Amino acid sequence: MKFDFHIHAKLSKKTDFSIEHFTTILDEAKMHGLDAIILTEHFNTHRFDDVYGTLDQHFPCNGHYYDRNGFRIFTGMEVDVAEGGHILISGPKEQLLSVRKALDGYTSPDRFIPLEALFELCEPAGLMVIGGHPFRKSNHLYHVAPELLRRFDAFDLNGKDLHEIGIQENIAKVLTLGEQHGVPVVAGSDAHQMFQVGCVYNELPGNYDTVANIRAAIAAGLCKRHISPSLHLQVRAANTVKKLLKKKVEVVDSLHG
Template identity: 45%
Template sequence: MKIDFHSHVKLAKNSDFSMDNFRDIIKEAREQGLTALTITEHFNTSNFLMIYDTLDEYYEYKSDYYDVEGLKIFTGMEVNIPGDYHILLIGNVVNIRRIREGLNGYEEKDAFISLDKLFELCDSSDILIILAHPFRHDPLCNIKPELLEKFNAFDLNGKDLFEYGIEEMTDKVMELGKKCDIPVITGSDSHQYLQLGSLMTIFDKECETISEIKNEIKAGRYEIFISPCLNIKVKAARIIKGFLKPQLEAQSTNN
């Protein structure tokens, strides 16, 4: 299974979810050789639950993923916590919906949920919990060691590899993983679909459930692929996003 663990299906938080854009995402994912994708849209994006309401209308949900013409779309979200850290939660859509409801009231920066409370919110569910781009806003990653150890994985992030250097950031995240004994997986962090394929995690096994994915990650039965075209992909996606984002936000405001 070739999967991207960090992807978005909206260009901006204030834009509307579009099935046309989603179909373009699926097409590009296929062309890049991905067989699975996780939706980790920002939890405080406008109309978050509408994304999954819409997908429910179009696609069958099997085990822990939507079957989109053979491509597995696992469900999740990206949650902000104090300190400018972001946490990826990936799980069955029922659990993701429940956790999102539990985050009502925590949407604004001065009210973000604490990491320990977020772990408590996830405790009763089988959730894959990933620390996203651990060094983006904090070069020292000052999360308490006892909390770092609770993560299932750390995110080697396509945007950060572009911003800070592929070799430098890869070494930094891998070193953190080794220090904490936490596996490192990959996420493109795509908001525009041309960024897909910039890097991926390749499993020997075709996983159907979050539990299977967690087991494979823990056992280390996977490898990381970084595209030689990563910088071009991220730069192209950024340019297009910058062009389209104001238009989409204006359309959403008018609607």
């Protein structure tokens, strides 16, 4: 199966969730040959509950993933921590939303949860925990204590960072970090809209119906990462379109305001 482990449902945190926007992302993922994604919308996005609440209305869910005509949408979210990093967590929907509920008091920058406390929430719930874009200048993770870095199930080789830092430089940094701490590395596009989808993805042998099985395959070294030859073009296009769409949203909001 082919997966993207880091993908968003919304254009930005401030925008409302649109099922029409999200389905363009799903269509693009399928066109690129992907079989599934892990949905990692920001935990403190505007009206977070609307994301999964709306998906409940449109697609059947077995507690682990939504099924859109055979395409699987595994449940997850991206969480800010006090150390400054972004953490991708995923797993059974009920456990995921329980952790989200526990984070109600930690949604503002001056109140983000410490990384160790987040692990203490996620590990008993059986959730997979991936360190997002560990070398991003604004939200890096490489600086945290080694004993915390070793608790990650994987580090994120991020599509946006591959473009901004440089493919070879970022690969070297993330792989070295993984080797130093015995943590696997997986790929995530970090797409917020369709143009960035497919810039990176993962390939795992066999069929997977739970995040637990995906995590076991990653731990066994079965994850093969792929980087699109058009990654730079895709990310540049995505950045340009995102800016234009955000301006359009701001104009509409100002008119309605």
